[in-house]
Amino acid sequence: MIGAGIDAGSRALKVALFDSERGQVLAAAVRDQGTDHDGPARELFEELLRTEGLPRRRVARIVATGYGRRAVSCADTTVTEITCHAVGVRHCVPDAATIVEIGGQDSKLLRLNRDGTVRDFAMNDRCAAGTGRFLEVVASRLGAALDSLGDLARAAEAPAPISSMCVVFAETEIIGLLASGARREDIVAGVQASIASRVAAMLGRDVTSPVIFTGGVALVPGMAEALASALATPVRVCPEPQMTGALGAALIACRQASASA
């Protein structure tokens, strides 16, 4: 049985196809997200089917998740990204106890029960601090490519102090730091530490290991280390971190199809 998961995130669109009989991901794809969620989601899903040579009828159920989930008209149902990330990460890392998910527009912290279900969660969704958006602003201000930030951070000698929790104010601080001769590498490392400390503050003292880091920002080199330092506990990056929401949605699609069969 094949289940499809469509994660209509704020910055990227992700689709995963999961075969529950073989217990493996058949295919997955990711594309930048625009303002319309429905058309691009359907196109990416159909493109994936074509690439895999799968007829649409082989897909037993489609679950949409993510910020734009309600706009995905080809989905049979919707499930929140909180639940989907929990399912997706636990599939990849069966002993995950705490999940940190940092996406383009928000960040989430999930505490899991022993059986992998969500115990509770926290979400930062009103402020760009602690999200991938912060890194985009910094990359733009420094004239650097987003995927080069990790290399820059690795070359840091002393992370620059970013005192503001607000991205707009932090950008002003970055301008000031640049004007005073701070190295770009140190600024990037300082920003990573700032994002990590913001996320750590959300998590509070209730951190159960292992902590798994997922979401698009987990792909940025140096972020996991910054997070581990802020949490004072080891942090593991989930395999294919950008896809865990879509994977979780596909797994839930399989479960639901199986339950109704």
Added chain:
Amino acid sequence: MNPPPERISMEELDLLCERRRSAGDPMPAYVGPLRRHVEEGDRRLLRLEYDASPAALRLWSFLLTEEERLHQARAAGAKIVGTMKDLGTVPVMAYALSNVVAFYPDGAWWTPCVMELSDGLFRIAQSLGFGEAFCPVRAMLGAFVNRAHFPIPDLLVCSVGAVCDDFSAIAQRVESLGHPILWWEMPHRRRPEPDEPAVELPGGFSAPASQVALVRAELERVRSALEALAGSPLGDAELAAGVAQANCVRRLLAELRRLAYTAEVCPMPALEMLIAEMLAIHFCSDRAESIRVLADLLEEVRRRVKEKVGIVAKDAARVFWVNPVADLRVMNLLEDCGGRLAGTEFLFSHALDLIPEDLPPMEALARMALADPMAGPSADRAARIERDARAFGAEAVLVSRIPGASHCALEGAVIGRTVRRTLAVPVVEIEVPPVADPIMPTLRSQLEALVETVMERRKR
């Protein structure tokens, strides 16, 4: 015959009103279609969903005509008291006098929501130094300046001390604009030392007798000011009668809450429950009518509970809600996402407890005032929430932060720790601005995820 329970649009509620009027059903004069308020600028009403009952129509009409009532009271020669910050104490005293009407200028915090920011109150507050770093109650400042909402009170009374910092600052700014305020002090409630004389308070708290004596002395000053305003004495007999009437409101609300939050099928939407509970603190400028409005609502809820009908599915997730929301639409969202209310703590649980009637009234009022959840340690408030959530069978606790409100900054963490430790149910914090439309998708995600978490827990 009453319509089946469901949530309906404003247009449908207005149709219900017109049908009742055509049928000659007796309705108080203030009951009417809500569109008249939209025409006056209350645009948010178009975006809300309402309980489909004559009782809800009466509740909404009562709420939305409060300013008219205040202006009419002034025209009729009544004295108007603006009671600020204290929740549920001074109005009990004021309504014990026959020619005095009390109201909460603080209630203006909902005006920017109801008028979808077209009121300009926040702009005025900003111009006076109170921007969005402050609680939305700063809208009150704008209402004092533009005088387009409530009449300027003949007497302003405000508690100060262990109360919200934002409110104190805003009220001081009101005073600086030429509106004298009678301040009365609320001490930070503490637990008595082992060798210290202690007093039991409503709600299960206790406090040193010296703190109760202080509050009582402060309320005596308020009593004197009310007597001077009314030109008549406010004796203990009048106060005791006032306490009895306030308790009448509280008893109705206690039964309404018990039924609405414990019924197998939720009989009344979250939005109407929020509005109804608010009557405990301010009587919506008419204590006698607030009793009739609540009695109507209770009768409707009783009928629904008896018939086992309600406004959401039987298996809706049972959510205990902490703090009122600045945007009323978010209360609708709970049911949209598959949840229902199973208890609330809207910052005035002390105003829902009965005021002791076996004590001298000023002593009873002082004890009740000191039981204010905002006047004591956050741990006390968390303990009460835990106790009430358990009693109502809540499966999750939702803490709704008020942006800028100083008391909201850390309380959520304290409440979360207590509830997780003792009840082991999920606790989630959201933040609701006065007009939440731009973040409605993310609020929906959080509420839906909370409901999903509850449903998963049921399977375990």
